[in-house]
Amino acid sequence: xxxxxxxxxxxxxxxxxxxxxxxxxxxxxxxxxxxxxxxxxxxxxxxxxxxxxxxxxxxxxxxxxxxxxxxxxxxxxxxxxxxxxxxxxxxxxxxxxxxxxxxxxxxxxxxxxxxxxxxxxxxxxxxxxxxxxxxxxxxxxxx
Amino acid sequence: xxxxxxxxxxxxxxxxxxxxxxxxxxxxxxxxxxxxxxxxxxxxxxxxxxxxxxxxxxxxxxxxxxxxxxxxxxxxxxxxxxxxxxxxxxxxxxxxxxxxxxxxxxxxxxxxxxxxxxxxxxxxxxxxxxxxxxxxxxxxxxx
DNA sequence: ATTATAATTGCAACTAAGTTGATTTTGGGA
DNA sequence: TCCCAAAATCAACTTAGTTGCAATTATAAT
Numbered sequence: 001x002x003x004x005x006x007x008x009x010x011x012x013x014x015x016x017x018x019x020x021x022x023x024x025x026x027x028x029x030x031x032x033x034x035x036x037x038x039x040x041x042x043x044x045x046x047x048x049x050x051x052x053x054x055x056x057x058x059x060x061x062x063x064x065x066x067x068x069x070x071x072x073x074x075x076x077x078x079x080x081x082x083x084x085x086x087x088x089x090x091x092x093x094x095x096x097x098x099x100x101x102x103x104x105x106x107x108x109x110x111x112x113x114x115x116x117x118x119x120x121x122x123x124x125x126x127x128x129x130x131x132x133x134x135x136x137x138x139x140x141x142x143x
Numbered sequence: 144x145x146x147x148x149x150x151x152x153x154x155x156x157x158x159x160x161x162x163x164x165x166x167x168x169x170x171x172x173x174x175x176x177x178x179x180x181x182x183x184x185x186x187x188x189x190x191x192x193x194x195x196x197x198x199x200x201x202x203x204x205x206x207x208x209x210x211x212x213x214x215x216x217x218x219x220x221x222x223x224x225x226x227x228x229x230x231x232x233x234x235x236x237x238x239x240x241x242x243x244x245x246x247x248x249x250x251x252x253x254x255x256x257x258x259x260x261x262x263x264x265x266x267x268x269x270x271x272x273x274x275x276x277x278x279x280x281x282x283x284x285x286x
Numbered sequence: 287a288t289t290a291t292a293a294t295t296g297c298a299a300c301t302a303a304g305t306t307g308a309t310t311t312t313g314g315g316a
Numbered sequence: 317t318c319c320c321a322a323a324a325t326c327a328a329c330t331t332a333g334t335t336g337c338a339a340t341t342a343t344a345a346t
Contacts, residue, residue, distance in 0.1 A: 054304090054305080075214070078302080094267075109256060112256075113256045116252045125277040130274075131274075133270040201294090291342100291343080293343090295339085295340070296339070299336090300335075301335090302334095304330085304332105311322105
């Protein structure tokens with residue numbers, strides 16, 4: 001998940017002003033090796049400056065509606081966020097039942113499934129999310 | 144999602160006592176045409192008798208851990224529950240972005256994807272969840 | 287039948303994650 | 317400099333679920 005995107009330009013393309021906080025959100029996500037919770041994003045930003053949580057939630061919401069970010073529903077109360085730019089195509093995720101960690105998987109299987117489902121569903125469907133659950137290596141060793 | 148399972152027997156097979164509330168949870172889910180939120184399950188039970196929400200949550204949790212139910216992560220804060228018996232195999236779900244309604248799709252595509260992902264992931268993976276998002280017919284007509 | 291024991295259910299209080307509405311701050315143009 | 321709209325903040329609230337403990341109910345042993 002290294003950040004290859006030009007965030008100011010990305011925002012300009014959406015007609016959104018590139019404020020310090022909006023860029024901070026994108027930079028944190030661009031630097032993360034996995035999808036993050038709102039809390040984690042907020043903490044990362046707070047390492048450098050102060051932010052209100054409402055602001056973070058509003059930015060995340062706005063970006064998700066615009067398609068700049070993807071919001072993932074997972075087996076915890078908090079959603080995860082990841083960049084949705086061309087360098088980060090949709091992909092399945094693996095979530096460990098024990099520790100809850102979510103890691104990204106290769107996009108290919110999801111693309112094939114998307115092709116299969118899009119036909120029958122017509123243009124109603126515009127997004128697919130695949131979550132594989134199980135126990136990660138680390139947790140398996142520990143127990 | 145008509146209920147074809149013998150719930151008392153299902154519970155007996157798990158070594159769980161078939162109490163009135165446990166059966167009520169299963170009957171409500173067996174009669175539902177779609178996956179339900181804890182709230183909805185609770186309200187359905189309350190149409191007949193009184194229940195405490197903690198009890199419902201505990202039953203749902205226990206059943207999910209035992210594999211009697213599947214808990215679905217969706218784009219809302221509340222999870223959905225559905226029967227996981229042989230008459231209700233895992234299947235993809237479609238969720239409307241506007242109204243939030245979740246409907247069940249045919250199981251076949253998910254089974255194919257499962258076969259594709261299980262190989263690379265090895266025995267780590269034990270479950271897959273596919274959520275297709277978009278706008279349902281009803282909401283499309285309205286807007 | 288009576289007591290002991292364990293399982294189940296209920297209650298009150300709490301937490302985590304996110305939301306709302308009103309207010310304040312900030313960054314550009316006239 | 318002053319004004320305005322957009323952005324950020326604050327306090328208060330909501331929703332979904334959790335915790336610890338008490339009360340009830342069921343099961344077993346005497």
